Amino acid sequence: MKQCIFTIVLLSALAVAGQPHGTGQAGRHIVLDLWPGGVPADNGVDYQAPANPNDVKPQLHVFLPSGHSDASRAVIICPGGAYAGLAMQHEGFEWKDFFTSRNIAALVLLYRLPHGHHQVPADDLLQAMRLTRQHAALWHIDPGQIGVMGSSAGGHLATTVATHAPASLTPAFQILFYPVVSTDSLVTHQWSCHNLLGRSPSPELLHYYSNERHVTPSAPAAFIAASADDVDVPVLNSARYFEALTRNGVPAVIHIYPTGGHGWGIKQDFRYHRAMLQDLSDWLEALTGR
Numbered sequence: 001m002k003q004c005i006f007t008i009v010l011l012s013a014l015a016v017a018g019q020p021h022g023t024g025q026a027g028r029h030i031v032l033d034l035w036p037g038g039v040p041a042d043n044g045v046d047y048q049a050p051a052n053p054n055d056v057k058p059q060l061h062v063f064l065p066s067g068h069s070d071a072s073r074a075v076i077i078c079p080g081g082a083y084a085g086l087a088m089q090h091e092g093f094e095w096k097d098f099f100t101s102r103n104i105a106a107l108v109l110l111y112r113l114p115h116g117h118h119q120v121p122a123d124d125l126l127q128a129m130r131l132t133r134q135h136a137a138l139w140h141i142d143p144g145q146i147g148v149m150g151s152s153a154g155g156h157l158a159t160t161v162a163t164h165a166p167a168s169l170t171p172a173f174q175i176l177f178y179p180v181v182s183t184d185s186l187v188t189h190q191w192s193c194h195n196l197l198g199r200s201p202s203p204e205l206l207h208y209y210s211n212e213r214h215v216t217p218s219a220p221a222a223f224i225a226a227s228a229d230d231v232d233v234p235v236l237n238s239a240r241y242f243e244a245l246t247r248n249g250v251p252a253v254i255h256i257y258p259t260g261g262h263g264w265g266i267k268q269d270f271r272y273h274r275a276m277l278q279d280l281s282d283w284l285e286a287l288t289g290r
Contacts, residue, residue, distance in 0.1 A: 028066075030139075034058035034110075034127050043117040054085040054113060060128050061108040063096040064139055071142040073288075074105035075175065076128050080152025080263070083114055083121065083195035090265035091151040091177070098266065098277065102284060105141055107132060111157065116198045118205065125161045129169045147173035147220065151265055152233060153192040155179020156211070159241065162222075163214040171220050173287060175280070178226040178262055181237040183210040189233045212237075215244040221251040223283045225276055227260035255279050 033039075039047045039058060047057045065072055079091035086092070092108045099106040111124035129146060136143040148171040150158030155176045162174045180189045183197070183206045197205050207213060222245055226238040235256055245252040257272040264270035266277075 028062075028064045030062040030064070032060045032062065032131060032135075034060055034124055034131070039112075040120075040123070042123070043112055043115045043120045045112070045115065052113075054081075056086070056110050058112050058124050059110045060131060061093070061110070062135075062139065063100055063106040063108070065100040065103045065105060071136075071140055071145075072103045072105055073145040073147065073172070074107055074132055074139075074141045075099055075147045075149050075173075076107045076109055076125065076132065076171075078109050078111065078125060078148065078150040078154035078157045080150070080154040082189065082192045083153045083156075084191070085113070086110065087151070087263070087265065090267050091154065091263075094266050095149075098280075102281070104284070105139060114196050116195075118196050118209070121157045121196075122160050122164070125157055126165060126169050129161075129165075129171070145172045147171045147175065149175035149177075150179060151177040152263065153180050153189070153196075156181060156192060156196075156209075159211040160209065162220055163211045163216075164208075167218070170218070173220045174222045176222060176224045176238070176241070177265065178230055178233050178235075179224070179237055179241070180233050181211050181241045183207075187234045187236040187240070189237075192233075212240045212244045215241070215248050215250065217248045217250065219245060219248065219250045221287060222253070223280060224252065224254040225257070225279065226255075227257050227262070227264070229259050230262045232262040253279075253283055 045055045077092055077095055079087045081087050096106040109128050112120045114120045132146050133143045148158040148161060156179060158174055159179060159181050162171055180192045182188050183193055224238045224242055226235045228235055238254060242252055242254040260270050260272060
């Protein structure tokens with residue numbers, strides 16, 4: 001099959017940022033080790049002395065809305081980075097004020113990179129779901145209203161859990177920005193696919209991680225946004241996932257902006273930044289009434 005060729009433009013998204021910027025309207029900032037009993041060595045990385053600076057200790061950064069007492073929703077945010085790094089700022093920490101100002105807890109996930117061990121990122125996101133539910137009462141979070149958000153490869157991680165998680169850990173909703181969804185070589189992002197599955201994955205693995213193939217009527221409601229001119233992760237990833245959701249009767253919206261390319265996150269220089277934030281805000285408001 002025809003292979004897609006991708007440029008080095010994603011390199012700018014691979015640097016792992018340090019600490020979150022500012023506090024804005026956010027309340028408490030809590031940092032939890034994702035695996036308090038010790039990080040599993042599933043991907044072969046020693047997190048006491050990682051050889052690769054992109055390998056950061058898996059943690060959950062929790063930003064709680066200030067001044068609220070009623071149970072709020074929460075969203076676990078998975079930054080992208082082609083499963084080779086994490087774009088922690090514009091696809092992670094910088095989203096916190098948008099959500100907390102809407103009484104939604106923002107939980108930024110520093111997940112482990114797979115290094116060819118495909119189960120590792122999803123294991124981390126499922127663990128983040130468990131920890132959030134365990135702390136829901138303490139954090140004033142409704143345990144039935146914990147969603148996921150992912151950008152690019154983080155979108156693939158989010159859709160993997162949205163379509164494969166056990167019922168007890170299925171997210172309540174999903175927010176996806178220019179997501180990698182399919183492993184079909186005609187539309188996938190080859191770099192993400194190789195970093196997750198290796199250079200010669202089996203047909204079974206390719207089928208398992210082509211997440212549009214695993215949508216069921218019980219999948220969570222979805223907000224999807226992408227750019228028509230994205231040459232890194234073709235917009236067909238978003239379109240195929242949207243089609244699968246609607247075919248199964250799952251509430252979903254898709255916004256395809258004319259330009260913007262890939263990796264804009266919450267950057268203000270994205271031409272449709274304000275429109276995108278309004279679209280997402282309107283969807284979240286409508287979701288409250290469901």
